[in-house]
Amino acid sequence: MAKGYYISKNMATAAMVLGAIALLTIIALSIVYNREKSKNAAKLMNVTTSMLAPTPTSNELWDKYRLPDTLAPQHYNVTLWPHLVMDANGMYVFTGNSSVMFTCLKKTDLILIHSNKLNLTLFNGRHAKLMGLDGVTAPAIKTTWFQTETHYLVIKLNGNLKPGKSYWLYTEFRGELADDLEGFYRSEYMEDGRKKIIAITQMQATYARKAFPCFDEPAMKAVFHITLIHDPETIALSNGQEIKKENLNIDGITVTRTTFEPTKKMSTYLVAFVVSDFTYINTKDKKGVLVRIWARKKAIEEGQGNYALSITQPILEFFEKYYNTSYPLSKSDQIALPDFKSGAMENWGLVTYRETALLYDAHMSANGNKQRIVTVVSHELAHMWFGNLVTLKWWNDLWLNEGFASYVEYLGADHAEPTWNIVRFKDQIILYDLQRAFAVDSLTTSHPLSRKEEEVNTPSEISEMFNTISYSKGAAVLRMLSEFLTEHVFAKGLSNYLKHFAFGSSVYSDLWDHLQKAADQTSGVKLPRTVHDIMNRWILQMGLPVVTIDTRNGNVSQKHFLLDSQAVVERKSEFKSNILYASQAIHEPMKVSKGEWVLANLHASGYFRVNYDLENWERLLSQLESNHQIIPVVNRAQLLDDAFNVARASIINITLALRTTKYLLHEREYIPWQAALRNLNYFFQLFDRSEVYGAMQAYVKKQVKPLFKHFGTLTSNWTMVPSGHTDQFTQIIALSLACGTGVEGCRDLTKSWFRRWMQNPHTNTIHPNLRSTVYCIAIAEGGAEEWDFGWKMLQNATVAAEAVKLRSALACTQVPWLLNRYLEYTLYPEKIRKQDATSTIGYIASNVIGQPLAWDFVRANWDYIFKLKRFQKDNAETGFGSGTQALQQAIEKTTAKIKWLAENKEPVLRWFISESS
Template structure:
């Protein structure tokens, strides 16, 4: 049953990973049990038969009963040490698990039916007791509805009375799976990772009221091998040793939602942090801890926790905070209360080997997960359609936390460049979704998973920091409860009133959260007119978008503030709106003002704030994509970059040039466009580090895709020399900040020998940063047969962890030849690949689609395949492809002329 876990003379640690409620964020458990406890196994009554004949009336749990607490006992006869004499064929080794749970609840509406979530569990017993009378209430039937609602429906012989206190006891059996559809086993050996993964829901491990509003207290007992350590949301209460087993009971958790439930058992070790009175420990593989890879995370966690405590004026609510790095996990991290789980690459940092980008990423992810301890854990959204209340705020607030502990990272500027601009792009399609969709539209598991996208995480306004005090009131007043956006607007209204802002917050914010998209504000400095409309890449004449209420309105020029309802008068050469990009909208100007702004950028760019230098590039290119301005205007905006020394405007330009490159790299525009990219993005020597951090990493990422560096030259030779030295004597002198692109260029310029060397290094290293760079480099080869070999490897979990398969296929799709291979491969293996990030796959492989034939193939794919949570992203890809077809047809000749003129000078 579990042949991949048999490792001769090796040690494996098994991870059982449980996802949140019915969503994309994973809650990870590392659990290994055996043993039966007689006290937990009384003589069973006759088994209640299950049936699937009666359909429940709703996809949501009725509110007739409300849980108060759970007693959860789980038994997993699974070995942590896999020895020659104990393999998967042994009767002592099994992937089955069993357990029982007792749920104490209150009846608030008279009923004779109990609805509870259960998925892929064999529930063999059900008992209901009246806690007021100590009497048992007989169960008349029990039916399972996994295909429809994932409900277990328990019918009783007599009704539960409103106001009564009751208990429901259930006995169950389940299985640890080897894919991403349930509790999963993951194992690793020294030096050779292997992966089996699965994601599902709490309901896959024990029956529960698995909705965020159904908060309760959890009391957990874990039975595990004597040599292992158990972790859970709460601190350990008691440990009992019986033979080869530990019986670990934990203290009661705070009142919390089921999706935050987590536990773990492993032989991991920890680095402790000092932050009184909270005990902070960062767990990882023993060799990673010994090498100091947990040190950075341990150092900054307490500092970030302290920052949030001071910002919100609310202390962290638990006595301890454990963090654990797992070899395979999707997504990058999960905020389980008291036990936060991370991918290894999201938590482990190796000094001298990990890049600056990796360090920044780790700090950002930790800050995001710690923000959830308040936004999400302490106060939780009532239903998943309000997901932005935790994800959006955590994304935004984490920027300030990272800047507090690492000021040099300048995360607020990075947020606009990486997050907000990406949200703008998706929100420019009619197939986008409101930040808060109607509750009735979010019912099934894949509906919930589909909300975990760039809109939910990053559609924010950057001036929200003024309302932090009132957000703290929201957190205090709703502690251990649930809220929705109306609750938050109530407190933000208090902030607006206190600051004499004449705005109806609920009215204004509802127009932002309940409809798709955003406006483009057009300012004519000649006539003084100001207007707005819904911004869309395609024709917006049918748009139902209506923005009501005042938008942010600070303007940089001889005047500081204008109101959108007023006409405009200025006494300067130019005007700049949305100063520092505090508003979620784009700005267009009359041609004269655009020309004046471009002149200012070229003569003295310092008068234009950094955020707006990014914004002007991004607005101009996207206004051109929407055919609101001429594409040559957007291209001309980038001319000031020759003198730009900050990374972020370059990053904005590269992101936008990427779209033009993808649209025309298969046409005659490609030649002069390639030369222009070389002239623009590679102006300095390879060792020059004038531009911030990883500028060259990002610059070459675009230029490599255009085959720029494969031309013979000093820089390309230098790259190959460094890589060749590594191949020759195993000495890697390449700086960590440059490895991502140097590895890629070396593999792209080389052949089988370079590819095989990179693959051998990937197999032998345990460093997560190095693995990431090498995974990417292997996709850079221009040898079709090697790309096909690499694609085949993604289907073998002994070679490539399933959690990394989508990333690899996406990387391969970046080249023209690779895109064709990847698109065919995705369709041939959709069932397997869709478990590891279908949205990423679809976005990557269709980003170049711009022909009628590709549109027809994509439409056929949407019709023929079960898309699940990828349905929305496929519809977005179809819409974007239609836009691309028209845009390429209308702009090809203009762009060819512009690139030829620029390269001739």
């Protein structure tokens, strides 16, 4: 699954508690939608109270969330018919049947199979039929019921199943084709004035059970035979190739039945099917694998799928070579969906995406949209081997799947876009993964990459694993591992690992074994300790170290880095000796002569922060101001981010950190500017209601003015964009920061562009790269006329990337009643799609005017939210899924900010005043 779906956005402001609440608004709305999405469930289920078991109170197997090790599925035959018109009860439903062949591993008189939100047909008072294979007589079914808490259909037998023997279990069922973005669900969209309905799936992590009864655990792999019944005007897709298509009449209705080739042996969470009226473009790779891009007809006609098609084949070929393993399927379908919960999902052979993650319009999409597409496609295709071919045994090791894909996505993208300057593009991992992970891992509410199995049981606990630590810290530590093993050894070990566990499952230590063997077999690679010893320290304990280097005497020390050094840590983390052999970036001796400086963690390959003695900091600052290019680009970003965060932890003075930004007058590279902007935004949000804000704005204005002038000259007064890939991103920073701080001419320029568009709505001459910034500034500077124009353009947008820009910009208005109206729109899916509601509230809450309005909105809609810590307590048993830790982290960050602000506001104010002239 693509990263980016978890809730982790910083919204801190001087109104500290409101800042945390703004974040919780997103969580709260998600909770309510989860509660409301099944409002028709009672009508659908139509079951009696006696069929539903009470809340678990026993130690019976059906009261445990993990399946027993008594049965192993081998094959499923699944037939589904999504009805894309309302039934007599005003509901959309799907009907179907499923039979699963399983082998008995241990004698048992009990069958537990996952089934949730399904109404199963009764056969002689039972919910299933059971038969033996190869002459085996199956015991009669004694009784069946649903265990709602653990999502089981429980089948008690009159006798025992025999070890080594196989059986078929047959069920018929009916389910709601809800718009809840989970399991088998429906999506609605408008095209050519008509409402279109499609049926699609999202099975990860525990939603396959909502589509058909199944053994819904990742290690329970099986072969799936899928058949879909659908309207003849639609097409059906699944994991395998279509092998048969026939028209028939069922109960007087003409339908098409599409049968697909059997899948490879795989996990339930990777099963996928789609019924739609979409169309496609296609090609074949050198080995004959069919590659297709599917989307709405208009999107395909407009060429929005062309870019994805052009990069899919080279990325697949790259990973085949990288893994030294052939792509195991006959086709690779990728489909862009109007409503989708995640950024994308790596279903084997049928990868599903949000439209913004797959569709690119050369006239409407920005360079950043293109980068997102190539990295997301690369991420999902990396999973075709790592995650799909070889799968984690349980969700406690999710980090290995997602962290690995988050690392190698940069490698695949580099191969697909070689002109983007391979080194600098790959270096962006420090912005989007390394520093992102640091921000969370420096909290006491972080967690180890790998948890114990018993800590991850419930669907909520599983959902909680899809977070920044799993994705971004996972990517960062695997990058570090690759660096000290060398990429060649790393890839060799991966190849052997994939071949050994193909079509099976594994745990993280299995990968360590194969990497160790690869290192042992490669001359010139000598590790100071085993891969197990080195890496287990990084994945079995939470947090990161800060390494302090004293260049006066050469001493190097380290300790657990926490933003709040006084915080109580429940999970103690020790980093003794870890850095010195886990990274090749630190070398002895560290003692230097007068005038020399030490820079540790070269290329930021190690997962740690670095602090120095004051004299070395001074020498580094002097080097930055005299000739910053002596220090590598990545390390300039590292110095900025380390300094600010070490200062936030009160290890060094905040004014020392602020001084790292003085050299930005001369900086033209994207990565250091983005690292600086991220930290400066923290200050903008922190002080936007205090007297510090004006002085800070004046200082930043002075620092960004040369960058703004640089791009004005480079682009012939903003009439073009730079040719360099990352230069285009730096240009956006220059425009955004210059307009935000009042650099002369900037706002007039952007407002004139927007006004020109308002005068001629059919011709938008604003470059796609700059639209997000221009739209936001113009709407913030304007009133109802500008806002209403933006809303109209959003309603008419046919390119998803353009819609995102407009939806974000509408939250920039400074007019309270417009923000309140926008908040209300999030409650109506016909105005703001459900998948976009939470991010829209986040945009509004990050606006200083919108923040208290967002809190009022929460209170008006959910009166049980009245105090931050009480909110957490009241909902502890309900569970927030991936939002649980976001809630805890919001509280911890807020507490730390209040304390830090009290100690540092005055010196920060004095420094900005002194440096802004």
